[in-house]
Amino acid sequence: MYHRYTSRSEGLQTTGAPRLQERIRNILLLVLVVACILLAIFGGRAMGFQAETESTFIRRMQTECNDALSLTGALSRTAGANSAATIGRIRSHLYAMDTINQLNVGLQGAGGYLISTDVFTSLYSLLDDYSDKLITGMQTGDLQTELTTSLTALADLVNQLD
Numbered sequence: 001m002y003h004r005y006t007s008r009s010e011g012l013q014t015t016g017a018p019r020l021q022e023r024i025r026n027i028l029l030l031v032l033v034v035a036c037i038l039l040a041i042f043g044g045r046a047m048g049f050q051a052e053t054e055s056t057f058i059r060r061m062q063t064e065c066n067d068a069l070s071l072t073g074a075l076s077r078t079a080g081a082n083s084a085a086t087i088g089r090i091r092s093h094l095y096a097m098d099t100i101n102q103l104n105v106g107l108q109g110a111g112g113y114l115i116s117t118d119v120f121t122s123l124y125s126l127l128d129d130y131s132d133k134l135i136t137g138m139q140t141g142d143l144q145t146e147l148t149t150s151l152t153a154l155a156d157l158v159n160q161l162d
Contacts, residue, residue, distance in 0.1 A: 053107060054114075057100050058161045061114065064100075065158050068093035069151045075144050084134050090147075091127050094120060097158075115157055123150055 068090045075086050098120045105112040130143045 050107065054104060057104050057114065058158070061097050061100050061158050061161070062155075064093045064096045065151065065155045068097075069148070069155055072144065072148045072151060075140070075147075083140070084131065087127055087131055087134070090151075091124070094123055094127070097154075114161055115154070119154060119157070123147075123154070126150060 071086050071090050071093070075083050097115070098117075101114050101117070101120070104114050126143065126147055130140060130147060133140050133143060
């Protein structure tokens with residue numbers, strides 16, 4: 001009789017261990033499935049946010065570039081009274097574009113430049129030359145033409161980003 005009870009209890013222990021392992025495996029599988037679903041939901045939202053952000057940056061850059069380009073028409077070919085203020089406003093639009101470009105690099109990484117930084121560097125240099133000529137009272141007609149041409153090329157680059 002003693003043998004009968006011990007073998008029965010041993011049998012329950014051996015059949016209980018696989019059930020416990022199966023239950024743990026099922027729980028882990030359920031946790032893994034839930035984690036994958038949550039990752040898909042939040043990952044999809046993050047990718048959508050990134051695409052929407054880049055689109056917003058491009059639209060804002062287009063607006064800033066068009067505003068800067070329209071201001072070049074307000075510059076006079078000679079050192080006019082309001083030319084220095086207009087150059088400052090053009091510079092502020094370029095700075096806004098450059099900042100947006102840098103923000104996109106912060107989000108996208110090193111390959112996230114919408115416009116090359118060389119374009120902004122050359123435009124800043126051109127604006128500095130224009131300001132220097134205004135201060136000295138020299139003719140600015142050639143610089144105004146060059147500025148308009150450079151901003152038109154920049155507008156074309158920004159419009160190609162769509």
